[in-house]
Amino acid sequence: MTDVIAPDNEEGTKATILRWCKAAGDAVRKDEPLLELETDKVTVEVPSPASGELAEILKQPDEEVLPGQILARVRIRTDDANAAAAAEPAAVLAPPAAAGRTAESARQVLSPAVRRLLEEHSLSAGDIAGSGRGGRITTEDVARYLGEMSAPPAVAAFAASGRNRVPHTAVRRRVAEHMTKSLAEAPHVTTLFEADLTRVQAHRARNAAEYERQGARLTYTAYLVAACARALIAHPSVNATFHKDALELHSDANIGVGTALGNEGLIVPVIHGAQGLKLPEIAHRLGQLVSAARNGKLAPQEVRGGTFTISNHGVGGSLLAAPIVINQPQVAILGVGKVERRVCVVESQGAEAVGIRTMCYLTLTIDHRALDAFQANAFLEHVVNTLQQWTDD
Numbered sequence: 001m002t003d004v005i006a007p008d009n010e011e012g013t014k015a016t017i018l019r020w021c022k023a024a025g026d027a028v029r030k031d032e033p034l035l036e037l038e039t040d041k042v043t044v045e046v047p048s049p050a051s052g053e054l055a056e057i058l059k060q061p062d063e064e065v066l067p068g069q070i071l072a073r074v075r076i077r078t079d080d081a082n083a084a085a086a087a088e089p090a091a092v093l094a095p096p097a098a099a100g101r102t103a104e105s106a107r108q109v110l111s112p113a114v115r116r117l118l119e120e121h122s123l124s125a126g127d128i129a130g131s132g133r134g135g136r137i138t139t140e141d142v143a144r145y146l147g148e149m150s151a152p153p154a155v156a157a158f159a160a161s162g163r164n165r166v167p168h169t170a171v172r173r174r175v176a177e178h179m180t181k182s183l184a185e186a187p188h189v190t191t192l193f194e195a196d197l198t199r200v201q202a203h204r205a206r207n208a209a210e211y212e213r214q215g216a217r218l219t220y221t222a223y224l225v226a227a228c229a230r231a232l233i234a235h236p237s238v239n240a241t242f243h244k245d246a247l248e249l250h251s252d253a254n255i256g257v258g259t260a261l262g263n264e265g266l267i268v269p270v271i272h273g274a275q276g277l278k279l280p281e282i283a284h285r286l287g288q289l290v291s292a293a294r295n296g297k298l299a300p301q302e303v304r305g306g307t308f309t310i311s312n313h314g315v316g317g318s319l320l321a322a323p324i325v326i327n328q329p330q331v332a333i334l335g336v337g338k339v340e341r342r343v344c345v346v347e348s349q350g351a352e353a354v355g356i357r358t359m360c361y362l363t364l365t366i367d368h369r370a371l372d373a374f375q376a377n378a379f380l381e382h383v384v385n386t387l388q389q390w391t392d393d
Contacts, residue, residue: 001055001073001075001076002049002050002074002076003049003070003072003074004034004035004046004048004049004070004071004072004073004074005049005070005071006037006046006065006066006067006068006069006070006071007037007044007046007067008067008068014064014065014066014174015037015038015044015064015065015066015067016037016038016039016062016063016064016173017035017036017037017059017060017061017062017063017065017071018035018036018037018038018043018061018115019035019061019115019119020034020035020057020061021033021034021035021036021045022034022035022054023057024054024055024056024057025054025055026053026054027053027054028048028051028052028053028054028074029051030047030048030049030050030051031048032047032048033045033046033047033048034046034047034048034054034071034072035071035072036115037065038169039174042267042298042299042300042302042303043296044300046071048074049074050074050076051076051077052074052075052076052077053074053075053077054074055072055073055074055075056072056073057072058070058072058073059071059072110125110137114137114138114141114142114296117142118142123142123145125137127145128141128142138295169265172265175265175266178327178328181328182325182326182327183325185328186242186326186328186367186369187367187368187369188325188326188365188366188368189323189365189366189368189373189376190322190323190335190363190364190365190366191363191364191366191373191376191377192320192322192361192362192363193361193362193363193364193380193383193384194359194360194361194362194384195359195360195361195362195383195384195387195388196344196357196358196359196387196388197220197223197339197358197359197360197387197388198357198358198388199387199388199389199390200220200223200358200387200390201339201358203223203390204218204220204223211280211283214280214284215284215287216280216283216284216287217283217287218279218283219283219286220312220336221257221286221310221312221336222279222282222283222286223279223387223390224310224312224334224383224387225255225257225271225274225282225286225310226274226277226279226282226386227382227386227387228253228255228274228308228310228383229253229255229274229275229277229282230382230386231379231380231382231383231386232255232275232307232308232379233253233275234382235375235378235379235382236249236250237249237331237370237371237375238308238331238332238366238375238376238379239253239307239308240307240330240331240370241307241329241331242328242329242331242367242369242370243329247331247370250307252272252273252274252275252307253273253274253275253307253308254270254271254272254273254274254305254306254307254308255270255271255274255306255307255308255309255310256268256269256270256271256303256306256309256310256327257269257270257271257286257289257290257309257310257312258309258310258311258312259290259293259294261293261294267293267298267303268303268306269289269290269292269293269298269302269303270289270302270303270304270306271285271289272305289302306327306330307330308330308332308333308334309326309327309330309333309334310333310334310336311324311333311334311335311336313335313337314337314338314339314360315338317338318337318338319337319338319361320335320337320361320363321335321337321363322335322365323363324363324365325365326365326366326367328367330367331366331367331370331371332365332366332367332371332376333364333365334362334363334364334383335361335362335363335364335365336360336362337360337361337362337363338360339359339360340359340360341356341357341358341359342356342357342359343355343356344356344357344359362380362383362384364376364379364380
């Protein structure tokens with residue numbers, strides 16, 4: 001017998017069992033997915049440690065588990081490879097028909113995020129036309145299908161019961177725990193600056209089409225990542241982890257970007273080593289991470305190791321949000337308000353004049369145990385100056 005162990009994660013946090021891919025008594029092959037675990041950041045598949053038979057399942061769906069816990073046991077057989085091969089469903093070996101694929105065969109190519117959406121809304125994969133490679137169903141396909149329905153099954157069920165209670169997903173529960181812990185432990189203080197993005201806007205207008213041709217979308221967030229990376233290297237105390245006995249300074253600016261997943265919650269993919277990347281590289285990497293996040297395809301390493309976070313709440317029209325809860329054990333988080341054209345007093349030929357500029361509010365919320373207002377203001381001033389004096393290099 002060999003144990004199936006819950007994998008380690010950098011934060012040492014709980015995970016929730018989403019589903020078992022195999023039942024007790026099923027034949028399994030080494031490295032074949034046995035179950036799916038969901039943390040507040042990613043969904044991961046746990047593979048079988050050996051070939052043989054899934055002898056015992058110790059943890060059930062929706063149970064919370066910690067890294068290192070035993071989830072199941074596999075009985076190793078001498079004829080394990082043949083047994084596992086014989087048990088493989090014929091539907092997996094035969095390609096599904098181009099039209100009229102069954103729900104079971106369609107699930108063979110579904111991502112964890114899509115499977116979760118189907119289960120939450122009581123949908124069948126066979127009812128949804130896939131737009132992905134080889135007819136694969138994507139999260140966008142599920143969202144489109146739900147939008148075409150007069151009333152989603154979940155809403156109808158709540159209305160029929162006379163209640164309006166939506167159970168929390170594992171992601172929402174983990175986010176709630178993490179945010180509550182952060183606010184309870186760290187005294188949050190927020191400083192506010194206003195940034196003139198007129199030069200950034202002009203640079204973006206000149207270069208957006210070329211970036212698009214190279215497969216990268218040039219967003220304001222890319223400029224913010226670049227500006228923060230420079231400021232983090234110049235102000236290392238902001239690029240740090242707080243410990244009770246010391247402040248750990250990091251040499252790399254690993255910048256996380258908060259990415260909304262609709263009602264599912266929030267995830268923070270990380271651009272590692274941002275201080276060594278030029279704007280085109282940042283834009284390209286940012287696009288990859290955001291796309292992977294929204295399609296449930298982020299790898300565990302893509303959400304780990306962050307040293308600083310950007311929360312671009314302005315994409316939803318918000319001008320100001322404070323305090324934005326710090327993504328501990330980091331010591332600071334940047335909030336970015338809505339970018340808009342405003343009437344401002346500007347200098348023109350040595351005199352004051354009224355002009356229209358592209359502006360936004362930037363906030364820096366700090367852990368006051370680690371940082372003071374002087375350090376916060378110096379960092380945010382560096383970010384603002386970089387953006388306001390943006391050059392083509």
